[in-house]
Amino acid sequence: MAIPPLPVDRLADAFGPHRNYAPPGGWGDAVRRRPDALVKTHCSFCGMQCGIQLKVRDDKVVGFEPWEEFPFNHGMLCPKGVKRYLQGAHPDRLLSCLRRTDSGFVPMAYEQALDETARRLAAIRDKYGPDAIAVYGGASMVTEKAYVLGKFARVALGTKHIDYNGRLCMVSAGTAYKLTFGIDRATNPWPDLAQAAVVLVAGSNTAECAPITTYYLWQCRERGGRLIVMDPRMTPITRNADLYLPVRPGTDLAVFLAMLHVIVRDGLVRDEFVRDRTTGFDAVRASVEAWTPARAAEISGVRPDDIVKAAHWIGETDRAMGLHARGIEHHSKGVENCLAMLNLFLATGNVGREGAGCMMITGQGNGQGGREHGQKCDQLPGMRDIRDPAARQYIASVWGVPEESIPGPGLSAVEIMEAIHRGEIKALLSMCFNPLVSLPDAGFTREALSKLEFFGIIDFFLCETAHHADIVFAGSMQEEDEGVVCSAEGRVQKINKAVDPPGDARSDALIICDLAKKLGRGEHFAYPRGTRDIYEELRVASRGGLADYYGITWERIERELGVFWPCPSLEHPGTPRLFPDGRFAHADGRAHMQVTEWRDNGDPIDAQFPVLLTTGRVVSHYLSGTQTRRIGPLVDQYPEPRLEIHPTLAAALGVADGDWVAVTTRRASMVIQAMVVRTIRPDTVFIPYHWPGQRSANRLTHRTIDPRSKIPEFKVSACRLEKTTPPADLAAWRRDETGWGSAAYGDQRSDLGRSDR
């Protein structure tokens, strides 16, 4: 049973998170010494992938300098980018492999860790079959690592179960774009936003989660463009919105359907564009006939005249753009939400030109690149469908394996955890993923992890999930290896190595390849130059696929400051704006408009749970906080989660600002301090999700997933609220630990048998 070997507060003493505040050597005179090098690379955090220069001295990252020549961000950085250098040379950095023993995690030699991991994975494969093993990847890794991890799962382990934390991020948008446009990528480069006459931002806390995008939105407004913001909360960009639509969580679809209803009703459809460039519009038009603004208003709480106004603004211009993110995507109808939003822009002819298009804002650093080349359970490299016989044949030829040896589609991230809980999957190898904090229904996740027969992790810090691991490999940080990422714009960029992995830590890619050798598949994983050689194979593997990287070399990226895919040949200039010739990526060259059906969310409110709970991010933290909860100045900026609650709801509960509130859903209960603000709907509360333990918002969320994208419904749960007293042990509440309630080992075990719902 994979249960933490020590009381988790003692684990935290040993492995953190501790807060790092100063560069190596401190703030003394050392900071004035000239750096040995300024390495041009990109931020390790979100999908903006801002250019940054890392200051290196004595093989340590000691600071940063803005990189003003990089064309996307011109030196601009959010606080995470400014302080990201503090993750290097961190006291919590794993410097060797670890093995779990009865008395805690103890260092282990690398070779021994490889042998032990390979032996146990092989034993489980022999006993239960290859599909008893699952692999988790992540979208913060360079694309080479995502690629080689996908190949490792299918070629070295032979399992079909590989999926990644992008399943919690981009898949609803990706599925919708594939269905509608035939390709999964934002349609336009970001500077196009400044050229738009109208921008609709739906379900995106842009200022906090994609901060540099704010610059382009503000440029749009300076030029006279109008900004529409649709969100249950007034996020910082709302301060300059020309129209604000306070949508009730889980009802975005109703608003989109009604907007299209208005566009049809008021003659704003671009008939020629729809006739020549799309299919499916007749059915879509019929499906919105009943969706009057009045009906949508009753469901969504957005005023009918505001729905009409938004529809007219988009329909009356030929330069409208849409931006959307997790706010409309983290739903059991996340794909429908995106499809319905795309329909607005297609019906009004607003796709494929400067200042006209619809764009998802990819959340993770390599959220785009990380999903293109084979760590998604249903895709092979080049964004190829794993069920497509031609795609399988081609990839089999690149990999030098029989086509039939490549497994079919496997389970998605949430489904893998459920299969572990059911006992069907016995072993997990995880890299760059902290599911205990980031998956919904964290109590369920913890139970599942405790059932694993073998659990191996590759990471650079001992994240909370790693507390359950049998073996932990000390992997590499972003600045310790090189490779490519693809930004939210679709620009392939180069991550450059600034320092070597410290101690006995290794490149993640090397660890994977060494493991493959131990599993007897070394001939398929011989990359003497590491990620460089992996990239050359990836270029070939992507050739002819949707995400064609063949024409993109590392040298071109450096020379041209990024190249936009698809880029099928070395002479091809890359594709900053999709569909420039009017052809979409489907075989018939048309966009396929999709009918969407209204349905309620998977955790509806009732008399017992009458309040809507939504979750999200804050500007100073990133995802599960494995990195940002270790960076002191970022923790200080937002030390712990707060419950955003409207004064009307707060007054009804007798709650004042700073009071403690118990938030209970059908899964669990947590206590949290209230932040009483008028900037949220009165029927909705918000909690950011970056923390583990008693502060984990994902203990409250539910596991309903979108049937097509398999994304969890983080953005709407039903809850009830009660005013309560502060936690008896506030220090324990604040500790970043996985033990809930008592930290004692025995108490953790006693929780294992609890029923789920």
Add this chain to the structure above:
Amino acid sequence: MNGYQFFVDPSRCIGCKSCMQACAECDSHRGVSMIHVDFLDRANSIATAPTVCMHCETPTCAMVCPADAIKRGEDGIVRSALKPRCIACSNCVLACPFGVPTVHAGLELMMKCDMCYDRTSVGLRPMCATVCPSQALTFGPAEVIERQRASRPVRDFQFGQEHVRTKVWMMAPADARQIAVDVADYVFKGES
């Protein structure tokens, strides 16, 4: 950095505090920020505003300093108090019309934003204005700002009887207007 000016547009601020975090990274600041970002009224609004030193032509802080510790350089930049002279009396803190200086208790010294003159003197832009994701803080040529912005830069301020002219420009909105700040004001409440 000839011809470059410093512009502040609070209406663009998204409260991310990137400027503060970057200010602390300047070699001479050693982990301490000299500027700040505030919510104007978090209970009622998400609006925030950054505060950097405005670098007055006739600095009130210097005029009220009993120790003559605050100097304005040839470059027009008002420096932090001189360490040997500052008596940490906080006169400057109380007198500054923009609320800029702070006295650092541990150091018994007034410290404030110096427009990164150590950076600008070697051709680098100030940290805060370089990183600011919304460009609420901007350091660049005036003609670029005039071309790119709908608002108008001003640097004359009237505080009662007192007129203050600053080196730093404040962007003034061309058409300020009333906006509702309560989500409830926007919510559809049904027919009738």
